[in-house]
Amino acid sequence: MITITDLPIHSGDLLRAFEAENAAAGAIVTFTGQVRPNSNSGAVSALFLQAYSPMTETGIERAIKTANAKWPLTGVKVVHRVGEMQPGDTIVFVAAASKHRRAAFEAADFLMDYLKTEAVFWKKETVADKATWIEPRAEDYQDARRWNMEQAQACQE
Amino acid sequence: MITITDLPIHSGDLLRAFEAENAAAGAIVTFTGQVRPNSNSGAVSALFLQAYSPMTETGIERAIKTANAKWPLTGVKVVHRVGEMQPGDTIVFVAAASKHRRAAFEAADFLMDYLKTEAVFWKKETVADKATWIEPRAEDYQDARRWNMEQAQACQE
Amino acid sequence: MAKLLYFGRLSDLTGTTVEVLDLPDDIRTAADLRDWLDLRFEASGAMKEPTVRIAINNEIVFDADPVAGDDEIAFMPPVGGG
Amino acid sequence: MAKLLYFGRLSDLTGTTVEVLDLPDDIRTAADLRDWLDLRFEASGAMKEPTVRIAINNEIVFDADPVAGDDEIAFMPPVGGG
Numbered sequence: 001m002i003t004i005t006d007l008p009i010h011s012g013d014l015l016r017a018f019e020a021e022n023a024a025a026g027a028i029v030t031f032t033g034q035v036r037p038n039s040n041s042g043a044v045s046a047l048f049l050q051a052y053s054p055m056t057e058t059g060i061e062r063a064i065k066t067a068n069a070k071w072p073l074t075g076v077k078v079v080h081r082v083g084e085m086q087p088g089d090t091i092v093f094v095a096a097a098s099k100h101r102r103a104a105f106e107a108a109d110f111l112m113d114y115l116k117t118e119a120v121f122w123k124k125e126t127v128a129d130k131a132t133w134i135e136p137r138a139e140d141y142q143d144a145r146r147w148n149m150e151q152a153q154a155c156q157e
Numbered sequence: 158m159i160t161i162t163d164l165p166i167h168s169g170d171l172l173r174a175f176e177a178e179n180a181a182a183g184a185i186v187t188f189t190g191q192v193r194p195n196s197n198s199g200a201v202s203a204l205f206l207q208a209y210s211p212m213t214e215t216g217i218e219r220a221i222k223t224a225n226a227k228w229p230l231t232g233v234k235v236v237h238r239v240g241e242m243q244p245g246d247t248i249v250f251v252a253a254a255s256k257h258r259r260a261a262f263e264a265a266d267f268l269m270d271y272l273k274t275e276a277v278f279w280k281k282e283t284v285a286d287k288a289t290w291i292e293p294r295a296e297d298y299q300d301a302r303r304w305n306m307e308q309a310q311a312c313q314e
Numbered sequence: 315m316a317k318l319l320y321f322g323r324l325s326d327l328t329g330t331t332v333e334v335l336d337l338p339d340d341i342r343t344a345a346d347l348r349d350w351l352d353l354r355f356e357a358s359g360a361m362k363e364p365t366v367r368i369a370i371n372n373e374i375v376f377d378a379d380p381v382a383g384d385d386e387i388a389f390m391p392p393v394g395g396g
Numbered sequence: 397m398a399k400l401l402y403f404g405r406l407s408d409l410t411g412t413t414v415e416v417l418d419l420p421d422d423i424r425t426a427a428d429l430r431d432w433l434d435l436r437f438e439a440s441g442a443m444k445e446p447t448v449r450i451a452i453n454n455e456i457v458f459d460a461d462p463v464a465g466d467d468e469i470a471f472m473p474p475v476g477g478g
Contacts, residue, residue, distance in 0.1 A: 011176060011185075016169030019189060023245035026193040028168075029265070032176060032185040033478050036256065049477065052403060052470060055454050080477055088180035092478045099193065101396075102300065105266050108186070112258060112478060121477030122404035133405040136476035143259065190396050206395065209321060209388060212372050237395055249396050269396060278395030279322030290323040293394035 001076060002060050004051050006083035009090040014079060022075040022097035029104040031094045031112050037087035039125055039134075046126040049082045049091065056080075056120040063114040067096070070110070070147075071103035078111060080121070113144040158233060159217050161208050163240035166247040171236060179232040179254035186261040188251045188269050194244035196282055203283040206239045206248065213237075213277040220271040224253070227267070227304075228260035235268060237278070270301040316381070318351075319388040324366065328355050337383055344368045345377035347387065366391050398463070400433075401470040406448065410437050419465055426450045427459035429469065448473050 011032045022028060035047045064076050075097040085091065092115060096107035115121075116136055123134045168189045179185060192204045221233050232254040242248065249272060253264035272278075273293055280291045316337050320328045328351075341347050348368070352361040360366070367374050369388040370381060381387060398419050402410045410433075423429050430450070434443040442448070449456050451470040452463060463469060 010173070012169040012171075012173030014169075015172050015187070015189070016167070019168060019191070019247070023191060024194050026191055028187075028189040028191070030172070030185075030187045030189075031258065031262070032172070032187075033258070034176070034180060034183055034185070036183040037181050050403060051477075052401070052451075052472070055451060055470075058454070090176070101188065101190070101269060105188070105262065105269075109262050112262075115478040116258075116476050118475065119477045120472070120475050122473065122475065123477070124404075133408070133473070134476075135404075135474040140476065207321060208395075209319070209369075209390070212369060212388075215372070272396040273394050275393065276395045277390070277393050279391065279393065280395070281322075290326070290391070291394075292322075292392040297394065 001064065001078070002057055003079040004053065004056060004082055005079065006081065009079050009081050009093050011090055011093045014077065014093050015095065018075065018077050018095045018097065025074045025097035025104075026099045027101035027104040028095060028097045029101075029108040030096075031092070031108050032090055033092040033112075035085050035087045035089045035091060039127060041130075041132070042127040044087055044125055044127055045129075047085045047087075047089075047091070048124040048126075048131075049080075049085065050122040050124075051080070051082045052120050059118065059120050060115070063111060063118070066114075067107045067110055071096075071098060071107045072100065073098050073103065073107055076107065076111070078115070080115070080119070082121070110147050113140070113147060116140040117144040158221065158235070159214055160236045161210065161213060162236065162238055164238075166236050166238050166250050168247055168250045171234065171250050172252065175232065175234050175252045175254065182231045182254035182261075183256045184258035184261040185252060185254045186258075186265040187253075188249070188265050189247055190249040190269075192242050192244045192246045192248060196284060198289070199284040201244055201282055201284055202286075204242045204244075204246075204248070205281040205283075205288075206237075206242065207279045207281070208237070208239045209277050216275065216277050217272070220268060220275070223271075224264045224267055228253075228255060228264045229257065230255050230260065230264055233264065233268070235272070237272065237276070239278070267304050270297070270304060273297045274301040316383055317386040319386070321388060322391040322393075324360065324389050324391055327357055327360055337381065342380060343377065344370070344375050344379050344381055344387075347381055348377070351389075361389065363391075398465055399468045401468070403470060404473040404475075406442065406471050406473055409439055409442055419463065424462060425459065426452070426457050426461050426463055426469075429463055430459070433471075443471065445473075 098104040255261040
Protein backbone atom coordinates (compact mmCIF):
# COMPACT_ATOMS: atom_id res chain seq x y z
CA MET A 1 0.00 0.00 0.00
CA ILE A 2 2.91 2.35 0.82
CA THR A 3 6.38 2.22 -0.72
CA ILE A 4 9.22 4.63 0.05
CA THR A 5 12.04 3.90 -2.38
CA ASP A 6 15.29 5.32 -3.71
CA LEU A 7 14.79 3.50 -7.03
CA PRO A 8 13.06 4.97 -10.12
CA ILE A 9 9.24 4.86 -10.05
CA HIS A 10 7.51 3.43 -13.13
CA SER A 11 3.94 4.72 -12.99
CA GLY A 12 2.81 2.74 -16.03
CA ASP A 13 3.75 -0.57 -14.39
CA LEU A 14 2.22 0.53 -11.09
CA LEU A 15 -1.04 1.48 -12.80
CA ARG A 16 -1.22 -1.85 -14.63
CA ALA A 17 -0.75 -3.76 -11.36
CA PHE A 18 -3.20 -1.51 -9.49
CA GLU A 19 -5.84 -2.04 -12.18
CA ALA A 20 -5.43 -5.80 -11.98
CA GLU A 21 -5.91 -5.64 -8.18
CA ASN A 22 -8.94 -3.37 -8.58
CA ALA A 23 -10.54 -4.74 -11.74
CA ALA A 24 -13.99 -4.63 -10.17
CA ALA A 25 -13.70 -1.07 -8.88
CA GLY A 26 -15.03 0.84 -11.88
CA ALA A 27 -13.06 4.06 -11.34
CA ILE A 28 -9.33 4.55 -10.87
CA VAL A 29 -7.58 7.91 -10.51
CA THR A 30 -3.81 8.30 -10.45
CA PHE A 31 -1.48 11.19 -9.80
CA THR A 32 2.13 11.25 -10.95
CA GLY A 33 4.43 14.01 -9.70
CA GLN A 34 7.62 14.61 -11.66
CA VAL A 35 10.72 16.69 -10.97
CA ARG A 36 10.17 19.88 -12.97
CA PRO A 37 13.05 21.17 -15.11
CA ASN A 38 12.46 24.73 -13.90
CA SER A 39 11.74 26.39 -10.59
CA ASN A 40 11.18 30.05 -9.71
CA SER A 41 14.93 30.48 -9.39
CA GLY A 42 16.03 28.83 -12.65
CA ALA A 43 16.90 25.53 -14.31
CA VAL A 44 16.83 22.63 -11.85
CA SER A 45 19.72 20.16 -12.09
CA ALA A 46 18.75 17.91 -9.16
CA LEU A 47 16.21 17.31 -6.43
CA PHE A 48 17.02 15.50 -3.18
CA LEU A 49 14.28 14.01 -1.02
CA GLN A 50 14.77 12.96 2.59
CA ALA A 51 12.35 10.88 4.70
CA TYR A 52 12.33 9.88 8.37
CA SER A 53 11.25 6.29 8.80
CA PRO A 54 9.06 5.07 10.36
CA MET A 55 7.38 8.47 10.94
CA THR A 56 7.01 9.04 7.18
CA GLU A 57 5.29 5.68 6.67
CA THR A 58 3.04 5.85 9.73
CA GLY A 59 1.92 9.38 8.74
CA ILE A 60 0.98 8.22 5.23
CA GLU A 61 -0.80 5.19 6.72
CA ARG A 62 -2.91 7.51 8.85
CA ALA A 63 -3.74 9.68 5.83
CA ILE A 64 -4.85 6.56 3.92
CA LYS A 65 -6.97 5.55 6.91
CA THR A 66 -8.58 9.00 6.89
CA ALA A 67 -9.22 8.69 3.14
CA ASN A 68 -10.83 5.28 3.64
CA ALA A 69 -13.08 6.77 6.32
CA LYS A 70 -14.09 9.70 4.10
CA TRP A 71 -14.68 7.82 0.82
CA PRO A 72 -15.78 4.30 -0.19
CA LEU A 73 -12.47 3.10 -1.67
CA THR A 74 -11.59 -0.39 -2.85
CA GLY A 75 -7.86 0.30 -2.98
CA VAL A 76 -5.17 2.93 -2.42
CA LYS A 77 -1.49 2.96 -3.41
CA VAL A 78 1.21 5.50 -2.50
CA VAL A 79 4.75 5.23 -3.85
CA HIS A 80 7.20 7.97 -2.91
CA ARG A 81 10.79 8.36 -3.99
CA VAL A 82 13.67 9.55 -1.80
CA GLY A 83 17.32 10.36 -2.51
CA GLU A 84 18.78 12.07 -5.60
CA MET A 85 16.56 12.73 -8.61
CA GLN A 86 16.86 14.49 -11.98
CA PRO A 87 14.27 16.56 -13.89
CA GLY A 88 11.60 14.31 -15.42
CA ASP A 89 12.02 11.64 -12.72
CA THR A 90 8.85 10.61 -10.91
CA ILE A 91 8.77 11.73 -7.26
CA VAL A 92 5.40 10.35 -6.30
CA PHE A 93 2.66 8.06 -7.61
CA VAL A 94 -0.75 7.92 -5.94
CA ALA A 95 -3.67 5.73 -7.05
CA ALA A 96 -7.21 5.48 -5.66
CA ALA A 97 -9.90 3.02 -6.77
CA SER A 98 -13.60 3.27 -6.05
CA LYS A 99 -16.96 2.30 -7.46
CA HIS A 100 -17.62 6.06 -7.67
CA ARG A 101 -15.51 8.29 -9.86
CA ARG A 102 -15.98 11.32 -7.62
CA ALA A 103 -14.65 9.36 -4.62
CA ALA A 104 -11.59 8.21 -6.58
CA PHE A 105 -10.82 11.78 -7.74
CA GLU A 106 -11.30 13.29 -4.29
CA ALA A 107 -9.28 10.62 -2.46
CA ALA A 108 -6.29 10.98 -4.83
CA ASP A 109 -6.51 14.76 -4.55
CA PHE A 110 -6.73 14.57 -0.73
CA LEU A 111 -3.74 12.22 -0.49
CA MET A 112 -1.66 14.53 -2.67
CA ASP A 113 -2.54 17.49 -0.47
CA TYR A 114 -1.48 15.43 2.54
CA LEU A 115 1.78 14.42 0.86
CA LYS A 116 2.57 18.02 -0.10
CA THR A 117 1.99 19.60 3.29
CA GLU A 118 1.93 16.97 6.05
CA ALA A 119 3.98 13.98 4.94
CA VAL A 120 7.38 13.72 6.63
CA PHE A 121 9.73 14.59 3.74
CA TRP A 122 12.25 17.34 3.15
CA LYS A 123 13.20 18.53 -0.32
CA LYS A 124 16.41 20.15 -1.53
CA GLU A 125 16.52 21.65 -5.00
CA THR A 126 19.73 22.39 -6.89
CA VAL A 127 19.65 25.36 -9.29
CA ALA A 128 22.92 26.47 -10.88
CA ASP A 129 25.03 24.53 -8.35
CA LYS A 130 23.16 26.17 -5.46
CA ALA A 131 21.16 23.80 -3.25
CA THR A 132 18.13 25.19 -1.41
CA TRP A 133 15.72 23.44 0.97
CA ILE A 134 12.16 23.88 -0.30
CA GLU A 135 9.23 24.09 2.09
CA PRO A 136 5.52 23.91 1.14
CA ARG A 137 4.07 26.97 -0.58
CA ALA A 138 1.11 28.98 0.78
CA GLU A 139 -0.87 27.46 -2.12
CA ASP A 140 -0.13 23.93 -0.87
CA TYR A 141 -1.38 24.74 2.64
CA GLN A 142 -4.45 26.39 1.14
CA ASP A 143 -5.20 23.28 -0.98
CA ALA A 144 -4.81 21.10 2.09
CA ARG A 145 -7.23 23.19 4.14
CA ARG A 146 -10.03 22.30 1.71
CA TRP A 147 -10.24 18.89 3.42
CA ASN A 148 -10.36 20.24 6.94
CA MET A 149 -6.91 18.79 7.61
CA GLU A 150 -7.19 19.87 11.26
CA GLN A 151 -9.74 17.08 11.55
CA ALA A 152 -7.45 14.70 9.68
CA GLN A 153 -4.61 15.66 12.00
CA ALA A 154 -6.83 15.19 15.03
CA CYS A 155 -7.48 11.63 13.79
CA GLN A 156 -3.75 11.10 13.74
CA GLU A 157 -3.28 11.93 17.39
CA MET B 158 -4.94 13.16 -28.59
CA ILE B 159 -8.23 11.28 -29.12
CA THR B 160 -8.57 7.58 -29.89
CA ILE B 161 -11.86 5.72 -30.33
CA THR B 162 -11.07 2.02 -30.55
CA ASP B 163 -12.69 -1.40 -30.44
CA LEU B 164 -9.45 -2.96 -29.14
CA PRO B 165 -8.54 -3.42 -25.44
CA ILE B 166 -7.18 -0.31 -23.70
CA HIS B 167 -3.93 -0.72 -21.73
CA SER B 168 -3.82 2.22 -19.31
CA GLY B 169 -0.36 1.34 -18.00
CA ASP B 170 1.19 1.60 -21.48
CA LEU B 171 -0.77 4.77 -22.21
CA LEU B 172 0.41 6.37 -18.96
CA ARG B 173 4.05 5.47 -19.68
CA ALA B 174 3.83 7.06 -23.15
CA PHE B 175 1.97 10.12 -21.82
CA GLU B 176 4.60 10.65 -19.12
CA ALA B 177 7.38 10.48 -21.71
CA GLU B 178 5.59 13.11 -23.82
CA ASN B 179 4.99 15.30 -20.75
CA ALA B 180 8.18 14.72 -18.75
CA ALA B 181 8.52 18.44 -18.03
CA ALA B 182 4.93 18.93 -16.88
CA GLY B 183 5.30 18.19 -13.18
CA ALA B 184 1.78 16.89 -12.56
CA ILE B 185 -0.14 14.15 -14.38
CA VAL B 186 -3.62 12.92 -13.46
CA THR B 187 -5.25 9.92 -15.09
CA PHE B 188 -8.69 8.40 -14.92
CA THR B 189 -9.43 4.81 -15.90
CA GLY B 190 -13.04 3.67 -16.17
CA GLN B 191 -13.69 -0.07 -16.11
CA VAL B 192 -16.75 -2.20 -16.82
CA ARG B 193 -18.18 -2.98 -13.38
CA PRO B 194 -19.17 -6.56 -12.65
CA ASN B 195 -22.42 -5.45 -11.02
CA SER B 196 -25.11 -2.91 -11.82
CA ASN B 197 -28.29 -1.99 -9.94
CA SER B 198 -30.09 -4.82 -11.70
CA GLY B 199 -27.55 -7.62 -11.12
CA ALA B 200 -24.40 -9.27 -12.45
CA VAL B 201 -23.23 -7.71 -15.70
CA SER B 202 -22.13 -10.14 -18.42
CA ALA B 203 -21.39 -7.59 -21.16
CA LEU B 204 -21.34 -3.92 -22.05
CA PHE B 205 -21.74 -2.63 -25.59
CA LEU B 206 -20.63 0.89 -26.54
CA GLN B 207 -21.70 2.64 -29.72
CA ALA B 208 -20.21 5.88 -31.15
CA TYR B 209 -21.17 8.09 -34.10
CA SER B 210 -18.11 9.25 -35.98
CA PRO B 211 -17.11 11.96 -36.63
CA MET B 212 -19.55 13.61 -34.17
CA THR B 213 -18.07 11.68 -31.24
CA GLU B 214 -14.53 12.79 -32.06
CA THR B 215 -15.39 16.42 -32.84
CA GLY B 216 -17.36 16.69 -29.59
CA ILE B 217 -14.41 15.38 -27.55
CA GLU B 218 -12.07 17.72 -29.45
CA ARG B 219 -14.26 20.66 -28.43
CA ALA B 220 -14.24 19.50 -24.79
CA ILE B 221 -10.43 19.31 -24.87
CA LYS B 222 -10.34 22.80 -26.39
CA THR B 223 -12.54 24.03 -23.54
CA ALA B 224 -10.25 22.33 -20.99
CA ASN B 225 -7.21 23.97 -22.56
CA ALA B 226 -8.91 27.36 -22.32
CA LYS B 227 -9.87 26.79 -18.65
CA TRP B 228 -6.57 25.36 -17.37
CA PRO B 229 -2.86 25.70 -18.28
CA LEU B 230 -2.33 22.17 -19.65
CA THR B 231 0.74 20.79 -21.38
CA GLY B 232 -1.02 17.69 -22.69
CA VAL B 233 -4.33 15.83 -22.78
CA LYS B 234 -5.16 12.30 -23.91
CA VAL B 235 -8.57 10.63 -24.28
CA VAL B 236 -8.92 6.98 -25.29
CA HIS B 237 -12.43 5.53 -25.46
CA ARG B 238 -13.44 2.01 -26.30
CA VAL B 239 -16.45 0.97 -28.39
CA GLY B 240 -18.01 -2.40 -29.21
CA GLU B 241 -18.40 -5.42 -26.93
CA MET B 242 -16.73 -5.44 -23.51
CA GLN B 243 -16.62 -7.70 -20.45
CA PRO B 244 -16.46 -6.79 -16.74
CA GLY B 245 -12.99 -5.52 -15.80
CA ASP B 246 -12.31 -4.21 -19.32
CA THR B 247 -11.25 -0.58 -19.55
CA ILE B 248 -13.89 1.65 -21.20
CA VAL B 249 -12.08 4.95 -20.99
CA PHE B 250 -8.66 6.40 -20.19
CA VAL B 251 -8.17 10.13 -19.69
CA ALA B 252 -4.87 11.85 -18.87
CA ALA B 253 -4.12 15.52 -18.20
CA ALA B 254 -0.69 17.07 -17.64
CA SER B 255 0.05 20.47 -16.18
CA LYS B 256 2.65 22.35 -14.21
CA HIS B 257 -0.04 22.72 -11.53
CA ARG B 258 -1.51 19.67 -9.83
CA ARG B 259 -4.88 21.36 -9.24
CA ALA B 260 -5.20 22.10 -12.98
CA ALA B 261 -4.37 18.48 -13.88
CA PHE B 262 -6.95 17.13 -11.39
CA GLU B 263 -9.67 19.53 -12.48
CA ALA B 264 -9.09 19.03 -16.21
CA ALA B 265 -9.26 15.21 -15.92
CA ASP B 266 -12.38 15.52 -13.75
CA PHE B 267 -13.99 17.96 -16.22
CA LEU B 268 -13.23 15.73 -19.22
CA MET B 269 -14.76 12.72 -17.45
CA ASP B 270 -17.91 14.71 -16.69
CA TYR B 271 -18.07 15.68 -20.37
CA LEU B 272 -17.56 12.05 -21.46
CA LYS B 273 -20.27 10.79 -19.09
CA THR B 274 -22.97 13.27 -20.06
CA GLU B 275 -22.16 14.99 -23.35
CA ALA B 276 -19.93 12.71 -25.40
CA VAL B 277 -21.71 10.99 -28.29
CA PHE B 278 -21.84 7.38 -27.06
CA TRP B 279 -24.63 4.96 -26.28
CA LYS B 280 -24.24 2.10 -23.80
CA LYS B 281 -26.06 -1.21 -23.63
CA GLU B 282 -25.63 -3.37 -20.56
CA THR B 283 -26.42 -7.08 -20.45
CA VAL B 284 -27.61 -8.49 -17.10
CA ALA B 285 -28.87 -12.09 -17.01
CA ASP B 286 -29.26 -12.23 -20.82
CA LYS B 287 -31.33 -9.05 -20.78
CA ALA B 288 -29.81 -6.09 -22.64
CA THR B 289 -30.78 -2.57 -21.55
CA TRP B 290 -29.69 0.79 -22.94
CA ILE B 291 -28.19 2.90 -20.14
CA GLU B 292 -28.53 6.68 -20.13
CA PRO B 293 -26.64 9.10 -17.83
CA ARG B 294 -27.78 9.20 -14.20
CA ALA B 295 -29.03 12.36 -12.47
CA GLU B 296 -25.74 12.25 -10.53
CA ASP B 297 -23.75 12.45 -13.78
CA TYR B 298 -25.67 15.53 -14.96
CA GLN B 299 -25.21 17.08 -11.53
CA ASP B 300 -21.44 16.48 -11.64
CA ALA B 301 -21.28 18.01 -15.11
CA ARG B 302 -23.16 21.15 -14.01
CA ARG B 303 -20.29 21.97 -11.62
CA TRP B 304 -18.28 23.21 -14.62
CA ASN B 305 -21.03 25.38 -15.98
CA MET B 306 -21.33 23.09 -18.98
CA GLU B 307 -23.85 25.52 -20.55
CA GLN B 308 -20.86 27.79 -21.06
CA ALA B 309 -18.77 24.92 -22.38
CA GLN B 310 -21.56 24.04 -24.78
CA ALA B 311 -21.84 27.67 -25.84
CA CYS B 312 -18.12 27.54 -26.72
CA GLN B 313 -18.87 24.55 -28.91
CA GLU B 314 -21.39 26.39 -31.05
CA MET C 315 -31.79 9.12 -50.97
CA ALA C 316 -31.65 10.08 -47.29
CA LYS C 317 -29.67 8.05 -44.79
CA LEU C 318 -31.41 7.59 -41.43
CA LEU C 319 -29.48 6.46 -38.35
CA TYR C 320 -31.12 5.23 -35.14
CA PHE C 321 -28.88 5.13 -32.08
CA GLY C 322 -29.14 3.57 -28.64
CA ARG C 323 -32.61 2.40 -27.60
CA LEU C 324 -34.12 3.73 -30.84
CA SER C 325 -32.45 0.95 -32.84
CA ASP C 326 -34.41 -1.60 -30.75
CA LEU C 327 -37.61 0.24 -31.69
CA THR C 328 -36.85 0.54 -35.41
CA GLY C 329 -35.18 -2.87 -35.66
CA THR C 330 -32.22 -1.36 -37.48
CA THR C 331 -29.39 1.11 -36.93
CA VAL C 332 -29.45 2.48 -40.44
CA GLU C 333 -31.75 2.72 -43.45
CA VAL C 334 -31.47 4.49 -46.79
CA LEU C 335 -34.70 5.66 -48.41
CA ASP C 336 -36.56 8.34 -50.33
CA LEU C 337 -38.34 10.72 -47.98
CA PRO C 338 -41.97 11.55 -48.80
CA ASP C 339 -42.30 14.97 -50.50
CA ASP C 340 -44.30 16.54 -47.67
CA ILE C 341 -41.42 16.16 -45.17
CA ARG C 342 -39.81 19.58 -44.99
CA THR C 343 -38.49 19.85 -41.41
CA ALA C 344 -36.97 17.71 -38.69
CA ALA C 345 -40.34 17.90 -36.89
CA ASP C 346 -42.13 16.48 -39.96
CA LEU C 347 -39.66 13.60 -40.02
CA ARG C 348 -40.21 12.84 -36.32
CA ASP C 349 -44.00 12.70 -36.87
CA TRP C 350 -43.73 10.48 -39.94
CA LEU C 351 -41.26 8.01 -38.36
CA ASP C 352 -43.20 7.85 -35.11
CA LEU C 353 -46.28 6.66 -37.02
CA ARG C 354 -44.26 4.41 -39.35
CA PHE C 355 -42.58 2.56 -36.44
CA GLU C 356 -45.64 2.75 -34.16
CA ALA C 357 -43.26 4.36 -31.67
CA SER C 358 -45.95 5.91 -29.44
CA GLY C 359 -44.10 9.23 -29.31
CA ALA C 360 -40.59 7.86 -28.79
CA MET C 361 -39.32 9.57 -31.98
CA LYS C 362 -40.81 12.87 -30.82
CA GLU C 363 -39.32 13.03 -27.31
CA PRO C 364 -37.42 16.29 -26.78
CA THR C 365 -34.52 14.32 -25.22
CA VAL C 366 -34.08 12.60 -28.60
CA ARG C 367 -31.95 15.05 -30.57
CA ILE C 368 -31.61 15.07 -34.34
CA ALA C 369 -28.31 15.61 -36.14
CA ILE C 370 -28.30 16.40 -39.85
CA ASN C 371 -24.96 15.85 -41.58
CA ASN C 372 -23.25 15.73 -38.16
CA GLU C 373 -24.76 18.92 -36.74
CA ILE C 374 -27.48 19.02 -34.09
CA VAL C 375 -30.53 20.78 -35.52
CA PHE C 376 -33.77 22.27 -34.20
CA ASP C 377 -37.15 20.75 -35.02
CA ALA C 378 -37.98 23.67 -37.32
CA ASP C 379 -34.80 23.19 -39.37
CA PRO C 380 -35.19 21.84 -42.92
CA VAL C 381 -34.32 18.32 -44.06
CA ALA C 382 -33.22 17.53 -47.61
CA GLY C 383 -33.66 14.32 -49.56
CA ASP C 384 -29.93 13.47 -49.52
CA ASP C 385 -29.17 14.27 -45.86
CA GLU C 386 -27.65 11.95 -43.29
CA ILE C 387 -30.09 12.22 -40.41
CA ALA C 388 -29.32 10.73 -36.99
CA PHE C 389 -31.81 10.19 -34.16
CA MET C 390 -29.88 10.47 -30.92
CA PRO C 391 -31.34 9.54 -27.52
CA PRO C 392 -29.47 10.92 -24.47
CA VAL C 393 -25.74 10.32 -24.93
CA GLY C 394 -23.06 9.35 -22.43
CA GLY C 395 -19.89 7.29 -22.43
CA GLY C 396 -17.21 6.65 -19.83
CA MET D 397 23.48 8.41 24.92
CA ALA D 398 20.84 10.44 23.05
CA LYS D 399 20.54 10.37 19.29
CA LEU D 400 19.87 13.75 17.71
CA LEU D 401 18.61 14.06 14.13
CA TYR D 402 18.60 17.29 12.13
CA PHE D 403 16.40 17.31 9.03
CA GLY D 404 16.05 19.60 6.03
CA ARG D 405 17.70 23.00 6.33
CA LEU D 406 18.73 22.29 9.94
CA SER D 407 21.37 19.81 8.75
CA ASP D 408 23.06 22.65 6.83
CA LEU D 409 23.14 24.62 10.08
CA THR D 410 24.46 21.81 12.27
CA GLY D 411 26.77 20.37 9.62
CA THR D 412 25.40 16.88 10.23
CA THR D 413 22.18 14.91 9.98
CA VAL D 414 22.81 12.83 13.09
CA GLU D 415 24.87 12.89 16.25
CA VAL D 416 25.01 10.65 19.31
CA LEU D 417 25.96 12.29 22.60
CA ASP D 418 25.40 12.60 26.33
CA LEU D 419 22.96 15.41 27.11
CA PRO D 420 23.95 17.83 29.90
CA ASP D 421 22.17 17.02 33.18
CA ASP D 422 20.23 20.28 33.27
CA ILE D 423 18.32 19.47 30.05
CA ARG D 424 14.92 18.23 31.21
CA THR D 425 12.51 19.32 28.44
CA ALA D 426 12.37 19.74 24.71
CA ALA D 427 12.51 23.51 25.27
CA ASP D 428 15.76 23.15 27.28
CA LEU D 429 17.23 21.17 24.40
CA ARG D 430 16.21 23.82 21.84
CA ASP D 431 17.93 26.54 23.92
CA TRP D 432 21.09 24.53 24.45
CA LEU D 433 21.45 23.51 20.77
CA ASP D 434 20.66 27.00 19.53
CA LEU D 435 23.60 28.36 21.51
CA ARG D 436 25.84 25.40 20.69
CA PHE D 437 25.34 25.80 16.92
CA GLU D 438 25.13 29.63 17.04
CA ALA D 439 21.81 29.15 15.28
CA SER D 440 20.38 32.63 16.04
CA GLY D 441 17.04 31.17 17.08
CA ALA D 442 16.65 28.66 14.20
CA MET D 443 16.42 25.73 16.66
CA LYS D 444 13.71 27.59 18.60
CA GLU D 445 11.35 28.46 15.73
CA PRO D 446 7.82 27.20 16.41
CA THR D 447 7.63 25.82 12.84
CA VAL D 448 10.50 23.47 13.78
CA ARG D 449 8.75 20.56 15.48
CA ILE D 450 10.45 18.04 17.73
CA ALA D 451 9.77 14.31 17.59
CA ILE D 452 10.93 12.10 20.45
CA ASN D 453 11.06 8.41 19.61
CA ASN D 454 8.91 9.05 16.52
CA GLU D 455 6.18 11.05 18.24
CA ILE D 456 5.74 14.82 17.93
CA VAL D 457 6.09 16.41 21.41
CA PHE D 458 5.37 19.77 23.00
CA ASP D 459 8.18 22.03 24.25
CA ALA D 460 7.26 21.28 27.87
CA ASP D 461 7.53 17.51 27.36
CA PRO D 462 10.47 15.73 29.02
CA VAL D 463 13.55 14.40 27.22
CA ALA D 464 15.54 11.40 28.48
CA GLY D 465 19.22 10.66 28.01
CA ASP D 466 18.58 7.70 25.68
CA ASP D 467 15.90 9.24 23.46
CA GLU D 468 15.98 9.57 19.69
CA ILE D 469 15.19 13.25 19.19
CA ALA D 470 14.45 14.68 15.73
CA PHE D 471 14.37 18.37 14.79
CA MET D 472 11.89 18.74 11.97
CA PRO D 473 11.49 21.94 9.92
CA PRO D 474 8.26 22.24 7.87
CA VAL D 475 7.68 18.98 6.02
CA GLY D 476 6.32 18.31 2.55
CA GLY D 477 6.89 15.76 -0.19
CA GLY D 478 5.26 15.10 -3.55
